[in-house]
Amino acid sequence: MAVLQVEKVSKWYGKHCALNEVSLEVPEKGIFGLLGPNGAGKTSLIRIINQITGPDSGRIFFRGEPLKPEHVNHIGYLPEERGLYRKMKVGEQCLYLARLKGLSSADAKARLKEWFERFEIGSWWDKKVEELSKGMAQKVQFITTVLHQPGFIILDEPFSGFDPINTNLIRKEIIRLKDEGASIMLSTHNMASVEEICSHIALINQSKVMLDGEIKEVRSRFKESIFELSFKGQMLSFTNALGTQFELLQHSSDADLRLARVKIKQGLTVNDLLQRAIPHVQIESVSEYIPSMNDIFIKVVEQPEEQMV
Amino acid sequence: MSKTGLVIQREYVSRVKKASFIVMTLLGPVLIAGLMSLGVYLGIKDSSVYNVLVVDLTPSIAADTSDTALRPLFMKRLKDTPQVKFSYTTRGMSNAEFDSSAYSLMLVLREDILSVPQAEMVFRSLPSLKARSYIKSQVEKVIEKEKLALHSIDPDTYQSIRTDLDIMQINASDGEASYQQEQAFVGFAFAVLIYFFIFLYGVQVMRGVMEEKSNRIVEVIISSVRPFQLMMGKIIGVALVGLTQFLLWVILSFILFSALSAFFIPDLMSAGGMAEGMQATQSVIEEQGKDAMNQATLTNIAELILFRINWPLMLGMFIFFFLGGYLLYASLFAAVGAAVDNETDTQQFMLPITIPLVFAFIVSEFALANPGGTSVLWFSIVPLTSPVVMMVRVAMGFEAGTLWQLYVGMAALIAGFLGAVWLAAKIYRVGILMYGKKVNYKELWKWLRFNT
Known part of the structure; x- marks a missing residue:
């Protein structure tokens, strides 16, 4: 079952359409990547899911039930625009935010203690937030997002502002939370981490869903009969051997090994390519090139709408 | 909660x-x-004591029939209180002289004070409102008395003429003072x-x-x-x-x-x-x-x-x-x-x-x-x-x-x-x-x- 179903949700701000009949499903116990360029409508959608604003039309179901105010206690939200009360002490602030999510004071304290130990920040409890660095404050914010053990966690650009060490720490925590059974929605521009940790994605552009599904499936959908070959021999003789049936997209040399990325024209197979090449060079390896999320993102966003399927 | x-x-x-x-x-x-x-x-407890030097520039006259000596208008006619004590002179001091004297105030009463009711008060520190109004009322009383004598008006008659109207506001609905x-x-x-x-x-x-x-x-x-x-x-x-x-x-x-x-x-x-x-x-x-x-x-x-x-x-x-x-x-x-x-x-x-x-x-x-x-x-x-x-x-x-x-x-x-x-x-x-x-x-x- 899906943890969240969004059905034909539209949202208008005056004459500006922020979301246009957006539908998507976030599967249970996975990491769902919500992608899209700036201004595509991601934040509008996330705010609607968090019931900060309401949709103009469409419906949203949380674990099969129509979304209602009580559900906020089961959702953890780390907004892109995030901050803390600067004059408040770290501990007090975490307690306040936890209690707003419905935790009792005693429960919140016990869980905070645990998290502070795990992040090795026990000594920060009585510090004021204004004394913390940006990265430190981000850690505190991450804790307050997940402290009430929400079944569904929405993280909007969770890695921004972290150094590589802390980015890694947060990535591990996200995976740990998923392994413990939470469903996570991740909005980020960092495509490398999308490929690494997301199981599903949806790509929103100009207030519409352009693409969604399991990440492996999406990537293979964008395969274009491009193969990567490595071989020993002359690049020039390889190029000559290709003829007009094959298009050399990219090539490079590494010591005595040559690398080439070749697009095969319609109707031909990788066998045809190999038959051409084998007489001239010694093939070391051949594999199909699967486009990265980065390629797909750029392709979808830059392509005119009508060409999309 | x-x-x-x-x-x-x-x-x-x-x-x-x-x-x-x-x-x-x-x-x-x-x-x-x-x-x-x-x-x-x-308002109630002003415990400062003011020693006022009255510089009386008015011409010496025989102010009182019972007194034979000639003296200026105000001489010894301002009433002392425990807090305001008057001393009299007919010769003014410069401000610098006053500043180094033992007096706390110098009241200069001009020669023609009867026709031009103005006076000067020289101070080192501003006296309390109460002291000022006391001094003023004392001087006024002497001037009034002198004027009454000049115009041959009986002080009792004058008192009966003086009117200080007190209007009570009465509310018509309950007839009580408002x-x-x-x-x-x-x-x-x-x-x-x-x-x-x-x-x-x-x-x-x-x-x-x-x-x-x-x-x-x-x-x-x-x-x-x-x-x-x-x-x-x-x-x-x-x-x-x-x-x-x-x-x-x-x-x-x-x-x-x-x-x-x-x-x-x-x-x-x-x-x-x-x-x-x-x-x-x-x-x-x-x-x-x-x-x-x-x-x-x-x-x-x-x-x-x-x-x-x-x-x-x-x-x-x-x-x-x-x-x-x-x-x-x-x-x-x-x-x-x-x-x-x-x-x-x-x-x-x-x-x-x-x-x-x-x-x-x-x-x-x-x-x-x-x-x-x-x-x-x-x-x-x-x-x-x-x-x-x-x-x-x-x-x-x-x-x-x-x-x-x-x-x-x-x-x-x-x-x-x-x-x-x-x-x-x-x-x-x-x-x-x-x-x-x-x-x-x-x-x-x-x-x-x-x-x-």
Whole structure:
């Protein structure tokens, strides 16, 4: 079952359409990547899911039930625009935010203690937030997002502002939370981490869903009969051997090994390519090139709408 | 605890714990009680002794038939008191000479003082008002007496001619003496209090909203509570801070004032009843040679403060109009805080909120001069000005058949703050999530129509 179903949700701000009949499903116990360029409508959608604003039309179901105010206690939200009360002490602030999510004071304290130990920040409890660095404050914010053990966690650009060490720490925590059974929605521009940790994605552009599904499936959908070959021999003789049936997209040399990325024209197979090449060079390896999320993102966003399927 | 309750708690506790709140709460009464006691102290107990050198430049004449020696007009004719002692000379001193002399004041009476009633008083430190008016009245008496003699008017005749008209204001409905004017002053004091409290705490609400917006914590919070709950929690939390401060001020001021008064005017406070207290005050005043006029006024004011004003109504209405006015203005202030990104942008939106408030203050000043005016009636009913203006009217009391105006004013205020809260909530929930946009009135109007 899906943890969240969004059905034909539209949202208008005056004459500006922020979301246009957006539908998507976030599967249970996975990491769902919500992608899209700036201004595509991601934040509008996330705010609607968090019931900060309401949709103009469409419906949203949380674990099969129509979304209602009580559900906020089961959702953890780390907004892109995030901050803390600067004059408040770290501990007090975490307690306040936890209690707003419905935790009792005693429960919140016990869980905070645990998290502070795990992040090795026990000594920060009585510090004021204004004394913390940006990265430190981000850690505190991450804790307050997940402290009430929400079944569904929405993280909007969770890695921004972290150094590589802390980015890694947060990535591990996200995976740990998923392994413990939470469903996570991740909005980020960092495509490398999308490929690494997301199981599903949806790509929103100009207030519409352009693409969604399991990440492996999406990537293979964008395969274009491009193969990567490595071989020993002359690049020039390889190029000559290709003829007009094959298009050399990219090539490079590494010591005595040559690398080439070749697009095969319609109707031909990788066998045809190999038959051409084998007489001239010694093939070391051949594999199909699967486009990265980065390629797909750029392709979808830059392509005119009508060409999309 | 409900989520709104948690917000109220945070707003309240974080403000009450602030050093500035504690300092203000402690210093406020010290200042108020200090000023009040100082007033009483200066008025009743001015223990300074003034040695006045009277430089009498008037020509020597035989002023009195019983006295054969020639002497100037004022010589030995000003009455000494324990605190004001006169010495006489006919030769003036330079200011420098005076400065190094033992005298505390030098009173220079010009030669033609009978025709040009002017004199100069040279001082090192400004004498008390009481000492000045005593000296003035003494000089006047001598001049008057001299003029009476010059015109051969019998002093008794003169006294019988002198008229000091005392008009009693009698209210036709109950035939009792009216002190509306004085009562209006008491009401004005409350109006000023409401005016300041609305400003002080309304701006605090605005700052709080802006802080949450510029800290970017607001989106985290409103993923747990509704924007309306957050806004109302803040407004109510700050109101409780205001009431706490007010209550502490009243209690501390009372304790301090009692302590200071007991110390400086033991007679006045030790006596149980106010009547005895008044008598004690009278004796203090008489002893000091004050005239009967002030004494009567003082009695009237005391009576006025104690009996003329309907205190339970007054305090009840104060709480009502303070809270009503505060809720109305604070929610507007909250909307302004939500609409802007930084303090400098608040100016354009602050103006339409400040103007009615300042205007209310001005109208209530008019109400002092003309309490029954039509404008006072209307502005005591209109919600934006009623919290300030109505206080003056409540203090004066309502004539038979006009009490409905109070009820209408109260109902209008309730409707007014509900309307203001509704309006503010609409702007608030859009504004808090709007960053980096220069907001104008057109934009605000658009927000009002957003569907959220």
